[in-house]
Each structure stands twice: as C-alpha cells, then as structure tokens.
Amino acid sequence: MSVKYDVMVIGAGVTGAAIARKLSSYNLKTVIVEKECDISFGVSKANSGIIHGGFHHDSSTLKSRLEVKGNLLFDQLKEELHFPFSRCGIVVAAFNNDEMRSVEKLYENGVSNKAIGIELCNHERLLSLEPKLNPDVIGGLYVPGGGIIEPYRFVFSLMESAKKNGCELYTDFKVIRGVQKDDYYEISSDDGRMIKSKWVINAAGLFCDEVSKAFRAEQYEIKARKGEEFLLDRNATAYTSKVVFPAPSEKSKGMLVIPTVEGTTMVGPTADMVDDKEDCSTSKENFLKIFSSARRLVPVVSERDIITSFTGLRPSIEGEDFYISPSEKIPRFIQVAGIQSPGLTASPAIADYVKDLLKKQGLQLIEKSDYDPNIEKVPRFRNSSHEEIDNLIKENPAYGEIICRCESISEAEVIAAIRQGHTTLDGIKFYTRAMMGRCQGGFCTYKIMKIISRETGIPMDEITKRGGSSWLVNKKVGDYPVGTEI
C-alpha cells in the first residue's frame, strides 16, 4: 500500500462515513479505515435511529448547533441516498408538574435553537397528536421536525456514495500507530498494513481516545454508556405514530417508545456507564426497567411482542459535548470525539463542520467537477406494489425468491447487499433487514449463508456473523468420528 492519501478518516461509523462522503466531493485522495470487518458495526449499529428535534440541549453547546443544522439536511440526503427516513414528529410527555416544568425548559431550548414548529401542548392536544399515550399525561411538547431513520442503512448509503466518488475503504484495519514522516503520517494496523496520509480525522467512536494516543495527540478518555433496547413485532399494538419521549433526567433523554421507520416498535434505551467498551450484554433488571418505563408512556406496550433485545454503547466524553477540533499537539489531525446522541442527527452537519476546519487549517478544497451525490436505488420487495414487483421479477427473477419471510426480503436484495461488500450475516441483516423480523433468522439463515457462499466463493465454514471468530458452522457432518472426545 504505497499509495499516499490526502486525508484518512479513522472509523466508518455514521460520523466517519458522513465526513468521507463530504470529502469525496473534492479533488482529494481520501481513504477511510475501519477496525471491524464491515462498516457501521460499532456505535452506529445499535442506536435508536432518531432524527432529533433540536430541543434537548441548550444553544450554547456545539452538539445543539450541529443537531439543528443536521436535522434540516435529511430531506435532501434521502433524495440522494434512498435510506428509510420519516419526519413522523416527536412528543415529550409529562405526568406531573415537575415534569411539565422540565418540558417547558425543553421548549425554551427548542425556541432558542430555532426548532421548527415546536409547541407546548395540554393534555387534550397531546392525546390527539398521539392517541396511544397514557391518558394520565398532563401535557407536553410536540416537535413536528423530529423523525426516524434506519441508522445502519444511512451509514451504508453514505459510504456507497463516498466510494462511488473515489473514497477507498479498508476494513479489518485497526489503527495501532500513527507516525509523522515528512509531510505524511504513516498509519499502521495491527495486522501489519501501513497507509500514508497527509491529514487524519479521528472519528473512531468509542476508541477515539486510543487512536489519539496512538498518534501522540491529546490525552482524553472515552467512556462507554450502555443502552439496552427491545424490539417489538411489527404487529404490536404499541406502534405509535410519533416518537414518544418522557421528560428527561440529568444524564439521559430517558427511555422512549419509538415507532421505527420500518414498522417495528423499539423501547429503551437505558443509560449505564460500563468499563468494557465491547460489553454489549443485556440484563434482566433493565428488561423490567424498560418495560415499566415504556408502559408509563404507552400502556399497550407488551412483553408478548418482543422479538429481540440489543445493546448499544454511547461514546461519552468529559463535559458531554462533542469534541470536534484540530489537535493542538500534532498537525493536520482533527479530533471528532464524544459523538453520542444527537450524533446521528448531527452527522451531516459534523461533516460540513470538519470540512470547514480542514479548510481553515490549510487543506485546499477544490470541488470535483464530476461529483455525483446520488446512488442507485435498490428497489425493496416490501415497499413495492404488486405490479412493480411483477415488473421487477421480469427484469430480475431473484426478486421472486423470498428469502426472509418475516420482513419480505427477496434474494435480489440479499445479492445487492453482497455486491456492496456486506458479506457477513450482520452486514446483510443491516442492509436488507433479513433476519431482523420475528423469527430472527430461524428460517432464512441457512439460505443467506448459501447465497453468500455462492456469490463470493467463501466456504460455508468461513462465513461469520460479524467477522472475527463469530463462525457459524465449523465442520461437515461426518468429520467427527462418533465417540471421540472433543
């Protein structure tokens, strides 16, 4: 890898992907590296998928300014990148006077942040906006500009667009060292690869602190704040028309009821600091906490409808604001750390902000004449009309093979995921939604494994759930002589 790059982005989550896409619109040689085997496998894979309404943080914070700016960019991004997104609106419900006072504070935040259409509601108005709310609600907030999105699909689309415009991606590239040599950094991975880049952007999520250390830049600490969530079936009566927030507490926005953009319902998340940055375990205590909290907001939330639970980790940094700044210790190095909620919402604005920082620091930015912001739309079986599907099958018979019955995902969509470089079960799950429904892959896992193997030539026993040693099958039947000790 003797190619020299102008800019390297470290970390292919939503922040890194948004920055990479932005930079791919300029005449620059850009590369993005990711320590996992696929993109969006860290913080971005497990979050609530909310496009926030610009009322949770006061306008003095950087995160608040970028949240509001980012929010406004999503309509155009959807046109260009075809990810599932809906401006369904957000309500915040208060059940007593104390809570109502904290909701009023949110309203003031929203007004000073210029959140569009924000309003305070009494009991009756709030219930008419969201009839599934607990009728004990005394009032609350309505923010029509808030919405929901499929977070990993958004990252995948950003990356597809960046790659289309020349950005290169290296996965399984865990940065362990960055050394300055002349005008370049030599960035090494744990498996011995080395890439040279003039500029470096540290968007490594939970591991920004380690990357910073590896470059001998600033010393700081990223702590993981864990959030557990439960996913409910698409038939669940709990599906609301709007995202429902409780009145917030000091440390988090509280546990919500989220109607996901794909029709399932999510409840959660919790917020607990953990020591292990890879601790994605779930617990029984939080299960009880989440459901009692969710039912206080929306009484019809039921455990009967649980499909699965999962855990996300927020990269929390001292001061809790975004830390986006050129390094003061080393040159041509931009820190983009502490990007937790509302990071997803802010991500397109973060990309603009970082671009401006680079420019201020002296990077010459010349727009590409042939930059194309649009990616090709992959039609979805589930979102197509009968006639559209009939036509799709005529052009590509793989649209007529339903692989995932719960989410109605056709073989054509699985193949599209593989062609975009997603060759693990989780990668395909995030791209297509196959295995994400009520049977959780009980019926389709083996079909998807076969398609991966057929399309890529990867033998069955080398296919993984999400890289590393997450193997799925280890031997063929008959390889173990019966009666031997294993």
Added chain:
Amino acid sequence: MKKINKEVLVIGGGSAGMAAAAQISEKGHSVVIVERESTMGGILNQCIHNGFGLQRFKEELTGPEYAEKYIDIINKLDIEQYTGTTVTDIEDKGDHKVVYAFSSKNGMLTIRVRAIVLAMGCRERNRGNIGTAGSRPSGIYTAGLAQRLVNIDGLMPGSKCVIVGSGDIGLIMARRMSWVGAKVSAVVEIQPYPAGLTRNIVQCLNDFNIPLYLSHVISKIYGKDRVEAVDITPLKNGMEMTEETFRVECDTLLLSVGLVPDNEVSQKAGVKINKETNGPVVDSRLMTSVDGIFASGNVLHVHDLVDFVSEESQRCGAYVCDYLDNREEESQYTVCSGSNIKYVIPNKFTAGRDNKFYMRSMIVKNHAHLVLTLDGKEIMRKKQTHIQPSEMITYTLKKEDLPLEDLNGESRLEISLVGQGE
C-alpha cells in the same frame, strides 16, 4: 403474471396443506396449493428421524417418508401445485377471495377462489422471546435451524452444545448432535416437567446419558464473537437460586423453547387470533372469523404429532367442501376452557354431529378427569390416566351425548381437568 381460478386455495404444502387439499380434491372440488419452499412436505423434510405415522398409516415412518406418502396422494389426484411461491396478501371480496402470490418463475400470481385453507404451520420461538441475558455472540440457533443445517445441508453448527428447553425438536437434536459427534452437556428446562414427549426423553436423553435440568434456566450467555459458556441457575418457587449457579462451557446453544403459529398473512386478511394458541379463532367447521377462510394444522394450534395434523386437516378439507356445497352447519354454540385447560380447539361446537376437540392441559397429573359441563351442568366425564402439557388431549363428544333439549343460543360448553374425586 399468471391468473388462476379455482374453488379453493391451500396456503402451505406441508402435512396440513396436503391433507386438506387431498380431501377437497377427492370430494370433487378444484384446489390449488401454494408453497413457499422449493419442495412440498414442509418441515417434515428435515425430520429424518422415525416415529411418524403410527396413528395415520399404522407404520413407523421418517418425516420425509411420511411427506412422500402425501406427495404421492396429491400427485395422483393431479392437484395443481406452485412451489417457490410466496403469498403476500388476501383480499376478501365477500363471495370470493383474491390472493396475490409471487415466484421467480411466474412473477405475480393472482388467485381467485371461493375458499382458503390456511396451512402455513408455525415458527420457533427464539432468544428474544425468552429474554436470556448476556452477550450476543454467534452460535445461538433455534433447534429447527440446527436440524436443517445438520440433516439437509450436512453442516455442523458447533461441537459443544447446551440445549435450552426440552421441546421435542430440542430432544431430537440432542440425540442427533450426539450421533454426529458433538458433545451435548445439558438440556435445561424452566418448567419442573419436560416440554417434550416422554418417549423422546427416554430415547434422546436417557439413552445418551445427557443430563436434563428441570426447573433450571440459562441465566447468562458468555462470549464476544462465538458462544463460550452459559450460566445455569436452578429455580425454587419461581425464584432464581443465584448462589447455586454453575457455568458450562459450550460453543453452541440450541433453543427449543416453543413454537408459534405463523399467522402474518392471516392477520393481514383480518382473521381474529386466539391469544392462547396464537392461531385463529375457529368455529365448529374450523372456519376463522373471516367467512370462507379455514385453518388447520400448526397454523391453528401447535400439535405434537403430525398424525393429528393430518387428521385435523382432512376434516378441515371436508368442512370446506360442505361450505362450497352450501351445506349449512346446524346451530353452533360456544366452547370454552375451564380449570387447568390452556385451550380447546375448535372454539364452537355444533348440535348436528359428533364434535372432536383438541386441547392442552396446564398441569401434570395422574388419574385426572376430563369434565364437560353445559351451562354449569356436568354432561360427560372421562378418566385420564396421565396428563401433561406436552401431550395433546383429544376428545370426541358424540352427538347422542348432547342434551339437545337443554341447548339455547347462549349455551356454553366448558371443558375442565380435575383430580379424581373432585
């Protein structure tokens, strides 16, 4: 694009669908079967163990052999079949239904019929449904998926297994995994009694010295990439005895924690679902809440033997023919579950003929009585030498045993299980 006109559509080509279709065709009505997999036979195809057909065919068959018998029957009857075809929507147009299905071969199929038999079977409950805490590594499979990988694809899902739940598929897989050289360290069952058939406990666990931990749960799963171990905790009076937790190393966790009727298409068509069975509410003719839509087999309620599925579905086929021929059922009355009964199928009975009921007990008991009361008055009582939730109870209420003179529009038949002398 293809248009199909028939009297009946059967959705699902497994044991239920084939038996219903065969009956309908034998009685002279036109029928088409739509099956989403590439072959007929449903889940029987991967059940290569024996024990099927003792009741239905009076011989012991493997799953594929049992399926083959029915495939031969429907082929001889020249029943039209569409495999690799998925039904997405049912439109109820009153006197007829329009069903949309898709396949790579035919594109969109528009199927116009007078009646529909739902025979889509069931799916397995998974980790999310039982809420096991811990990490989320690779190596957690439902027992049915593991069975598919081993029996059809010849692939080993792992070499050191723990099985969660003592449902029949889990027990069968404990034996199967042992046979193919894997080590099965434990079968962990939350209930104080096994969830599977007694014969499977004996033949699949005892014969292989696999320990069965009753009243135990998997309290935590370990492993970042792949399962590395699980914590097993005993239960006492429903409480986890945390201090008695022990850890078992394994690379694979197989879940056999129950089956759920697969009613997504039914619900889209407006069919009402029974919360106890997760299958449709049906009347004495196995007709759902939507006129002309019938249901049988595991989509209606989960059976323990395929023989019962075939029996119920054959009857369902006959009821469909009655419906097509405009033979009205005599008045129908409500059936409900009494003490210790989880559910009774069907949810109505008729005074015009014998009524066959399938039901499940909520308790384990020796020498119990099945008691039928009509509007509070006992009308029948039958000895049951042994009852347990895993073994379905069947009972046929003879027409002559019904006190016709006592029946009125509001009449309710309640079926209960009581101890001897109660």
